[in-house]
Amino acid sequence: MLLILAIAAPFAAALLAPFLGRALGARAGWVLAGAFLPGLGLLTIVAEVRSAGPVEASLPWVPTVGLELAFRADGFSLMFALLVAGIGFLILLYSASYLGRLERHGRFYTYLLLFGGAMMGLVLADNMFILFGFWELTSITSYLLIGFWDGRRASRDGALKALVITALGGLALLVAVILLALGGGSDRLSGLDLIALKESPYFVPAMILALFAAFSKSAQLPFHLWLPTAMEAPTPVSAYLHSATMVKAGVILIAKFSALLAGTDFATAVLFFGLATMFWGSYLALRQTDLKALLAYSTVSQLGILVALYGSGDAFAATAQLVNHAAFKATLFLVVGIIDHETGSRDLRNLSGLGRRLPLTMLLAVPAALSMAGLPPFGGFISKELFFEGMLQQGSLPILIAVIGSVMTFAYSVRFLSVFFGPYRCDRPDVHEAAPQFWLPIAPLAAAVVVFGLIPFENTAVGAFTALAAPSFGYHNEPLALWHGPTVAFALSVLTWFLGTALYIGRAPFLALQRRLTPRWNANTLYYALLGGLERLSAGVVRGTLGAGFATHLRLILAAIAVVGALSWWRFLPPAMTTPPIEVVVAGLLIAAGAVGVLAARSRLSALIFMGLAGFGSALVFLLLRAPDLALTQLLIETVTVILFLSVFRYLPVLTRYSRPRRVAAFDALVAAGVGMTVFTLLLAVQNPVRDRISDFFIEFSKSIGGGNNVVNVILVDFRGYDTLGEITVLAIVAVSVLALLRLRVGASTDGAAGGVAEAGPDDGADEGDDDARG
Amino acid sequence: MPEDRVAETVEPQPGAPEVFFKALATPILFALVAIGFHYFLRGHNAPGGGFIAGLIVAASALLGRMGRDLRLLTIRTEFLVPWGLLLAVATGVAPMLFGSSFLRSVHGHLVLPLAGELEWASATLFDAGVFLVVVGTTITIIDLLAEENRLQRLGEDREEEG
Numbered sequence: 001m002l003l004i005l006a007i008a009a010p011f012a013a014a015l016l017a018p019f020l021g022r023a024l025g026a027r028a029g030w031v032l033a034g035a036f037l038p039g040l041g042l043l044t045i046v047a048e049v050r051s052a053g054p055v056e057a058s059l060p061w062v063p064t065v066g067l068e069l070a071f072r073a074d075g076f077s078l079m080f081a082l083l084v085a086g087i088g089f090l091i092l093l094y095s096a097s098y099l100g101r102l103e104r105h106g107r108f109y110t111y112l113l114l115f116g117g118a119m120m121g122l123v124l125a126d127n128m129f130i131l132f133g134f135w136e137l138t139s140i141t142s143y144l145l146i147g148f149w150d151g152r153r154a155s156r157d158g159a160l161k162a163l164v165i166t167a168l169g170g171l172a173l174l175v176a177v178i179l180l181a182l183g184g185g186s187d188r189l190s191g192l193d194l195i196a197l198k199e200s201p202y203f204v205p206a207m208i209l210a211l212f213a214a215f216s217k218s219a220q221l222p223f224h225l226w227l228p229t230a231m232e233a234p235t236p237v238s239a240y241l242h243s244a245t246m247v248k249a250g251v252i253l254i255a256k257f258s259a260l261l262a263g264t265d266f267a268t269a270v271l272f273f274g275l276a277t278m279f280w281g282s283y284l285a286l287r288q289t290d291l292k293a294l295l296a297y298s299t300v301s302q303l304g305i306l307v308a309l310y311g312s313g314d315a316f317a318a319t320a321q322l323v324n325h326a327a328f329k330a331t332l333f334l335v336v337g338i339i340d341h342e343t344g345s346r347d348l349r350n351l352s353g354l355g356r357r358l359p360l361t362m363l364l365a366v367p368a369a370l371s372m373a374g375l376p377p378f379g380g381f382i383s384k385e386l387f388f389e390g391m392l393q394q395g396s397l398p399i400l401i402a403v404i405g406s407v408m409t410f411a412y413s414v415r416f417l418s419v420f421f422g423p424y425r426c427d428r429p430d431v432h433e434a435a436p437q438f439w440l441p442i443a444p445l446a447a448a449v450v451v452f453g454l455i456p457f458e459n460t461a462v463g464a465f466t467a468l469a470a471p472s473f474g475y476h477n478e479p480l481a482l483w484h485g486p487t488v489a490f491a492l493s494v495l496t497w498f499l500g501t502a503l504y505i506g507r508a509p510f511l512a513l514q515r516r517l518t519p520r521w522n523a524n525t526l527y528y529a530l531l532g533g534l535e536r537l538s539a540g541v542v543r544g545t546l547g548a549g550f551a552t553h554l555r556l557i558l559a560a561i562a563v564v565g566a567l568s569w570w571r572f573l574p575p576a577m578t579t580p581p582i583e584v585v586v587a588g589l590l591i592a593a594g595a596v597g598v599l600a601a602r603s604r605l606s607a608l609i610f611m612g613l614a615g616f617g618s619a620l621v622f623l624l625l626r627a628p629d630l631a632l633t634q635l636l637i638e639t640v641t642v643i644l645f646l647s648v649f650r651y652l653p654v655l656t657r658y659s660r661p662r663r664v665a666a667f668d669a670l671v672a673a674g675v676g677m678t679v680f681t682l683l684l685a686v687q688n689p690v691r692d693r694i695s696d697f698f699i700e701f702s703k704s705i706g707g708g709n710n711v712v713n714v715i716l717v718d719f720r721g722y723d724t725l726g727e728i729t730v731l732a733i734v735a736v737s738v739l740a741l742l743r744l745r746v747g748a749s750t751d752g753a754a755g756g757v758a759e760a761g762p763d764d765g766a767d768e769g770d771d772d773a774r775g
Numbered sequence: 776m777p778e779d780r781v782a783e784t785v786e787p788q789p790g791a792p793e794v795f796f797k798a799l800a801t802p803i804l805f806a807l808v809a810i811g812f813h814y815f816l817r818g819h820n821a822p823g824g825g826f827i828a829g830l831i832v833a834a835s836a837l838l839g840r841m842g843r844d845l846r847l848l849t850i851r852t853e854f855l856v857p858w859g860l861l862l863a864v865a866t867g868v869a870p871m872l873f874g875s876s877f878l879r880s881v882h883g884h885l886v887l888p889l890a891g892e893l894e895w896a897s898a899t900l901f902d903a904g905v906f907l908v909v910v911g912t913t914i915t916i917i918d919l920l921a922e923e924n925r926l927q928r929l930g931e932d933r934e935e936e937g
Contacts, residue, residue, distance in 0.1 A: 064876050628822040636830035640913065643837050648920050707882025707896040708819030716824060717898040717905070721878045724901075725863055728908040732856045735912035739853055742919040 003057040003071045003124060006039040006081065010088070010117035014110045021106025029096030032109050036092070039085025039120055042078060049078055054190070056126065072126035072190055076319070080123045080252060083326050084245050088116040090330075090441040091240045097438035098236055098337055108148060112237070115141035119245050123252065126188050128177040135173055135217070138246050139166040145241060146233040158229035161527065165226045169216030169250075176209035194259060207266050210257060218250025218303045221277045225523040228296040235340065238292060239333030243299045244326045251306045251322065255315065262313050270311025271394060275401045278304030282408035286507075287514045291336045291346045291419070294412055298372065299329060301409060305387055312394055317386035324371060324379040327448040331368035332416070334442045335361055338434045339419065343426050348415065353424035357431040360439055362420040364446040371449045373413035373500070374406060374493065379452030381493070388489035403492055410500025411507065559671050565678025568685075578687065584624050590617035604655040612642050629712040800838055807835035815906055818899075825902035829909025836914045852914040859907025866901040 013035030020028035045055055055078075058070040073081065092112065099105060118137035125131035140163070147159030177187075183200035184192035197203055214220075219227040230242050241247070254261070254270060261267045281301025288294040302325045309318030338361050339354065340346050355362040371380030384406060391402040433439075503510060545553070580588075594614030601607035615638035622631035660668070698711050698719060706714030716724050811831035818824030870879040882896035 062876070629824070629827070632822055632827050633830065636827060636834060640830060640834055640837065643834075644917065644920070706819075706880065706898065708898070710818060710820050710822065710824070712822075713818045713824040713902070714898070716826065717819075717902045718878075718880045718896075721867070721880070721898070721901060724905060725867065725878070728860060728863060728905050731908050731912050732860050735853065735856045735908075735915050738916050738919060 001057060002038065002041060002045060003055065003073055004059060004069075006042055006085065007071065007117055007120045007124060009038040010035045010113045010120065014113035014117065017109035017113055018106035021104070021109055024105075025101060026096050026099040026103065026105050028105055028109055029092045029094075029099075032113060033089050033092035035113055036085040036089040036116060039081060039116075040089060042073065042081055042085065045073065046078065049073060049075055058126075066187075067129065068127055069130055070127040070188060071121075071124040071130075072188075073124055074190075076255065077124050079319070079323075080248075081120055083323070084116065084119045084123060087240060087244045087326065087330055087445070088112075088119075090444060091236045093441040094239075094334055094337070094438070095234075095236045097435060098234065098341065108145075108234070111141050111144045111148070112240070115145065115241060115246070119249075122249055126190055128181060128187050128189055131189070132170070132174050132177050135213075135249060136167070136170045138241075138249060139163060139170055139217075142166065142230070142241050142246055145237040146230045148234055148237070149232070152232065154229070155232040158226075158232040162226040162230045164531075165216050165223050165527075169213040169223070172209040172216075173213035173253075176206045176213060179206035179209070189256060197260065198264075203260075207257075207260065207264075210253060211266065211270065214250035214253040214307075215273065216250070217253070218247050218307060219277075219300050220250070220273050220304065220307055221280055222523050224277060224281065224300045225527055227300055228293055231290075231292045231296045235292070235333060235337030238296070239330045239337070243295065243329040243333055247299065247303060248306070248322065248326075251303060251310060251318075254307060254310045255318065258310055258313060258315060261311065267311055267313060271308050271398065274304045274306070274308025274311055275391075275398055275405070276304070277301065278308060278405045279401050279408075280304075282405045282412065283514075285412045286408050286415070286503075287511060288412075289348045291339065291348060291416065292333070294348070294416060295329065295332055295336065298409070298412060301405065302329065302372075304405075308398075309387060309390055312390060314386075314390040317383060317390045320379075320386055321383035324383045324449075324452055327445050327452060328368040328371040328378075328380060331364060331442055331445040331449060332372065334445070335365040335368070338438060338442075341438075342428075342434055343431050344428050345426070348419060351419040351426055352422040353420070354426065354431070355420035356424055357426075358420075358433055360433055364439060364442050365420065366417065367449045368446055369413045369417045371453065372416075373410045374496065377453045378449055380449075381453060384496075385487075385489045385493060388492050389487070392488060399492070403496060406496045407499040407503055410496055411503040414500070414504045415507070555668065555671060558675050561678050562671050562674025565674055565681055568681055569677070581624070584621060587617050587620040587624055590614075590620065593617075602655075602657075604649070604652060607655065608642065608645050608649075612638055615641070627712070629710065804835045804839045807838065808832055811835065815902070818902060819896055825905030826909055829906045829913070832906075832910050833913035833917070836910075837917055840917060852911050852918065855907045855911025856915070859904045859909075859911060861904075862907060863901050863904030866897060866904060869897075 013032050017028065017032055020031055024031065049055055054072050054074040056070070056072045058068045061067045061069050092109070095108070095112070099108065115138060118134045118141060122131060122134035122138060125134055143159045143163040146162050147155050149155045179202040180192065180197065181187040183202035183206060184194070184197040186192055197206075216223040227242060227247065231238050233242065261270060278301045281297050281299075281304055285294050285297035285301060288297060302321075306318055306322055306325070309315070309321060336346060338358070339351070342358065342361075343351060343354070345351060367378055371378035374380050374384035388399065388402060388406075391398040545556075591614045594610045594612070594617055597610030597613060598607045601610055615634065619631045619634035619638065622628075622634055698715055702711040702714045703709060706718040708714045708718075808831075811828045814823035814831060815825060815828030816823075818828065867878040870881075871877055878901075880896060880898045880901075882898070884895070
């Protein structure tokens with residue numbers, strides 16, 4: 001039950017946040033942070049999970065289709081859930097100091113808490129469809145948070161870019177999940193039959209789609225472009241969503257599927273995608289001048305490491321790196337938040353020597369940055385060693401990329417720290433240390449960075465974390481020690497430091513080289529080209545169709561129907577027709593006469609009367625076929641429609657007949673004939689159903705299940721109640737639209753764009769008639 | 776806005792209704808409403824139901840409109856639409872509160888002291904929602920169109936050759 005509570009609490013707090021935000025302003029964060037306490041309370045089940053295995057909890061949701069809100073805390077999920085809750089708690093505390101007085105606090109905290117709940121749910125979900133739901137929810141909340149300062153164009157653009165890319169991945173995930181459930185025989189991650197799944201034909205497409213989703217969410221090449229622009233979000237959001245938690249959702253997915261990936265070609269592909277991302281991310285991070293952009297590209301690079309490690313099956317090293325990265329990157333982001341807040345700038349070129357004015361901030365930043373650089377005695381050193389060891393086993397190319405990437409990582413880490421050292425330079429003269437409540441929430445994270453390195457033994461700190469995840473991956477926790485002895489990995493680390501220092505010192509020529517190598521095309525220009533193309537295409541479609549007259553619209557729609565009918569004729573011939581009773585034929589002729597009459601009518605009034613003839617003819621058919629309900633409905637609809645038409649008749653223009661070119665007339669006749677044949681085929685197909693008729697079921701159980709003798713009505717309100725609900729919703733929408741159109745018309749002056757509005761009335765009346773007529 | 780509408784309704788309409796029509800409109804109207812409710816109530820077992828009853832009542836409203844410029848209901852009919860929808864959804868949600876699924880229906884027999892044995896089905900409530908939506912939508916549209924009488928006759932048909 002604690003599991004459910006841990007997930008539900010942030011959602012519940014999100015409901016309160018608007019009110020607290022109004023009452024307390026930014027300080028609401030101190031109260032709302034409590035929403036993550038149940039999540040932190042998961043610590044109490046750590047022992048149980050370690051001794052007795054995964055803890056499960058589930059709530060029924062849609063029992064008739066077997067959909068359950070099923071959650072499962074195995075070691076890995078539990079570890080990550082603790083990270084989400086812990087960092088979320090600190091982020092909310094930090095936000096209380098970070099947000100200005102004039103921000104929309106309620107909205108910010110609502111989004112952030114919704115995200116927190118969704119992330120907890122995503123991590124702990126066992127049912128794959130639930131996992132997909134939470135996955136999408138994190139994308140949406142991320143969109144809302146990136147675009148939080150929606151007055152800025154860059155924010156809106158960044159938010160949209162993130163949403164487009166991650167939602168595209170989300171769609172892929174949905175299909176992947178369906179395929180996995182089909183192939184694995186269960187919609188639960190824990191219940192998947194891995195052997196059957198690997199042999200099923202769904203395996204390869206499912207894996208491709210799942211990896212697509214994971215790469216887009218975790219900003220792997222070539223989807224890395226959304227992460228740097230997502231940095232338009234407020235800094236607590238960048239720290240929480242775009243470095244510590246959400247961007248790792250894709251990594252989590254790869255980690256959870258690592259048992260499936262193992263031993264396939266996918267594992268190799270994932271390894272190289274990860275390494276390429278690691279290299280490219282750190283290469284780009286090196287040339288950034290905005291501190292936040294530097295960290296963003298660094299995050300891309302570190303996510304590459306995680307993907308490479310999980311992909312190559314080295315879950316132990318990956319998990320250690322994941323924990324370390326969450327700690328040091330969140331710290332660094334929050335430090336940038338303080339620097340930005342106190343100095344008003346994030347530009348590396350304008351800042352230096354800040355250590356004198358912001359000594360405590362520097363104290364927090366130095367271990368985190370050194371951990372990122374992979375220096376002892378911090379956690380990052382240990383996981384970097386593990387990374388090198390893992391890559392050494394993968395061959396010479398992986399280790400080469402790993403070392404080059406790490407050299408650049410070292411250089412940009414040093415570059416990040418350079419803002420604290422050297423002569424004091426800043427645009428704002430009166431810079432002073434931030435208030436305690438501002439830097440205090442960072443302190444636990446910075447402490448974790450130090451502790452992860454200094455106490456790197458099993459059952460403590462990072463060792464304990466990775467050990468917790470061990471049963472999920474079936475690895476045995478090796479003792480994590482700072483000093484492994486003079487191994488190859490250590491030699492490579494030393495090499496990294498030397499080359500990194502050299503790169504930092506020689507950064508000017510290197511930067512010039514980078515600038516010269518900048519390609520004219522990159523992922524971003526491609527994204528904007530695609531987006532622009534899509535916009536032009538849709539604008540073209542709209543321009544080409546919206547301006548067209550009613551006749552053209554009708555022609556297009558009917559032609560499409562005719563094509564479908566022709567295709568169905570081509571696929572299979574309709575079964576033979578049974579001879580209808582003679583009185584039905586007579587009624588049918590009546591309908592036909594009405595239809596022909598409408599075509600031939602010279603005035604609107606006679607057309608209306610002919611239309612009524614067709615309508616009453618169909619009522620007669622219903623009556624002859626012993627369907628009194630349908631006949632009654634049809635009669636009423638005809639009556640109401642005819643009277644409605646008459647009541648607006650005098651406002652309608654004179655019916656003008658347009659002559660059309662012979663070519664067009666021939667085409668129209670062809671379309672009309674095609675539509676007629678399509679409907680005819682459809683009716684014949686219904687006559688001889690492929691499967692058993694469902695009507696027998698309705699007739700048999702109408703009394704016992706629905707409690708009524710009138711089968712039609714029981715179908716409407718009971719068996720097919722959901723359909724009816726949808727239909728009356730449509731009806732209500734029609735009512736509201738007509739109301740809006742006509743009210744606006746009545747209120748407005750009589751000139752202006754009266755034409756379109758006036759025509760809407762009778763048109764909608766007729767639409768409504770069509771809706772009802774199916775009853 | 777309601778005041779406006781009342782003012783408009785007294786405006787004499789061109790081609791005033793015939794005197795017979797005028798005289799008979801009211802009794803027929805009430806008869807139609809009664810038939811409508813009858814059809815609604817018997818709907819579960821004989822031809823009828825919310826859709827049909829809604830249309831009958833709407834037709835009677837139309838009659839009232841044409842015959843006597845009579846408003847069938849003094850309430851604002853557009854509000855029937857959301858309430859009807861809400862009733863239908865509530866009927867669907869109610870079983871969920873008892874641990875059953877959305878729109879699951881129940882039915883049974885009820886013995887009343889005077890009326891004797893009565894058959895009931897929760898679907899009737901759902902049907903009542905359908906009835907309200909149909910009545911609300913139709914009468915709203917009819918009333919709005921009747922209001923439109925100030926609208927000038929349009930000069931040109933907007934249809935164009937595509």
